[in-house]
Amino acid sequence: MVPVITLNDKTTIPQLGFGTYLVQPEETAAAVSSALEVGYRHIDTAQMYENEAGVGAAVAASGLPRDELYLTSKLSNAAHRPDDVRRTFGETLDRLRVDYLDLFLIHWPLPSRYDGDFVSTWKAMTELVADGRLRSAGVSNFEPGHLERIIGETGVAPAVNQIEAHPYFPNTAAREASLAHGIKVEAWGPLAQGAVLHDETIAKIAAAHGRAASQVVLRWHIQRGDIIFPKSMRPERMRENFALFDFVLTDREMATIDALDKGAIGRVGPNPGTFDWIPS
Secondary structure (H helix, E strand, O other), rough: OOEEEEEEOOOOOOEEEEOOOOOHHHHHHHHHHHHHHHOOOOEEEOOOHHHHHHHHHHHHOOOHHHHHHHHEEEEEOOOOOOOHHHHHHHHHHHHHHHEEEEEEEEOOOOOOHHOOOOOHHHHHHHHHHHOEEEEEEEOOOHHHHHHHHHHHOOOOOEEEEEEEEOOOOOOHEEEEEHHOOOEEEEEEOOOHHHHHOOHHHHHHHHHHHHHOOOHHHHHHHHHHHEEEEEOOOHHHHHHHHHHOOOOOHHHHHHHHHHOOOOOHOOOOOOOOOOOOOOOO
């Protein structure tokens, strides 16, 4: 049974989901269908992944009631203007074949774009909640200063902050700033794009539990309270990533994994303070 986490807007989110980053559009429907068959009910996608339609096709084909599914998407870096937020959100609903979205995130703050104005973008996101088409609004890759600014200028804290986080880069400053504002943390790249799977420390812990290294790292996230959505194209690996709730890491094992933190050099993705890519 996947635990659910209550967000600051009183909605709930499954702690474990299925991610679709880098899943090709033509492969998405099959992958998501397999994930739903395994038991995943939380699916994470994004406008910039260009695979929302595949997610929608899989959801429609599943026959599952809408209220048993939790769907997340993220705003394109090309759509930060308020009018574009509203327009592209409607397009996302159409591609997903739903009349509301559970969670919508600003994908990147882009502090050097749009005259540095991500506050008006955040205001437009909150308005989507007010009109009933969105259950929860959140952000992704927001650093402490970015959070302080949007909360200070709008009085509204995001429901979640989806940030890079894994044993080599737990992203402590962004995580602690999020939690201090009552914002739950979603960890993208929870396995550091596979880098941590060959770590000797994690291998020893995995052997002690008779588990795969990936399961140990994902379990570490679960016990930290992170929301995670690992991706795999293989049903057997999907099942493995889903089997996280019948073993527990000890406090010593958790601390040992915590100690793998490499600081800034452990980051595998872009730095949110400087990332400025906009899709054409």
